[in-house]
Amino acid sequence: MYDHYEALIFDMDGTLVDSGQLHEFAWSTMLNKYGIPIDRSFMRSLAGVPTKGTIEILLEKFNLKVDASLDEMNDFKEQVVHENMHKYVKPTALLEVAQKYHGVKPMAIGTGAYTQEAETILKICGLEKYLSAVVGADQVKNPKPAPDTFLRCAELLGVDPKQCVVFEDSKLGLQAAASAGMAGIDVLLVHAVENDYFL
Structure with missing residues (x-):
């Protein structure tokens, strides 16, 4: 199906990895802690935006001033993710695509998550062996929807x-x-991948 492409690049959360419930739990915990309302459909629309960017958008949307820095809120959410990832994450149906092209075409992850978190999640899911590169939001100046993440993947894959x-x-x-x-x-x-993030 994808034979005519030279390389495959996957987003991670909700694409190659079913982590919707992990991030919903982490976001809900963090938003409740800092008194930020949870608008489920709005949260779903922000899928793929890095944590700090999402927090900024939420604070603006609800016109809130929170007695905590962006770094503090970001670090708290990342801590919740780290402590709970092993309970929630698993590969999606796209595992079959990764298996089919393993050793045939180079593959990478381009994610809005931080690189270290992504590498840990991929390892828990047994997916790291399929990938030649992992590009997290911390590796690029402008995260998605800017093209930087995927362009960096192509650069690392040499394609x-x-x-x-x-x-x-x-x-x-x-x-x-x-x-x-x-x-x-x-x-x-x-691919009928089901993303159960803030449904």
Whole structure:
């Protein structure tokens, strides 16, 4: 199905890894701690936006001043993720695609998560062996929907961006792929991946 591309790039959360419940739990815990309302459909629309960016958007949306820094709130959420990831994460149906092209085409992860967190989650899921590169939000100046994350993946894989296909579950991620000049596959439609994040 993807034989005519030279490289495959996957988003992680909600795409190659089923982590919706992990992040919903972590966000809910953090938002409750700092008194920020939980708007479920709005949270789902922000899938793929890095943590600090999401917090800034939420504070602006609800016109809130919180007695904590962005770093403190970010670190608290990351701590909850780290302490609970082993309970929630597992590979999605896209594991079959990764297995099919393992050793045939180079593959990478381009994620809004931080690199270290992504590498840990991929290891828990047994997915790290399929991937030649992992690019987290901490490796690029402009995260998704900017194209930087996926362009960095292509650079590390040594493949022309136009020869890459990106698997994504969010509109922002698909926008980033298009901006990078890459083909984008909506995994919710094409691969029936179910993302149970703030449904």
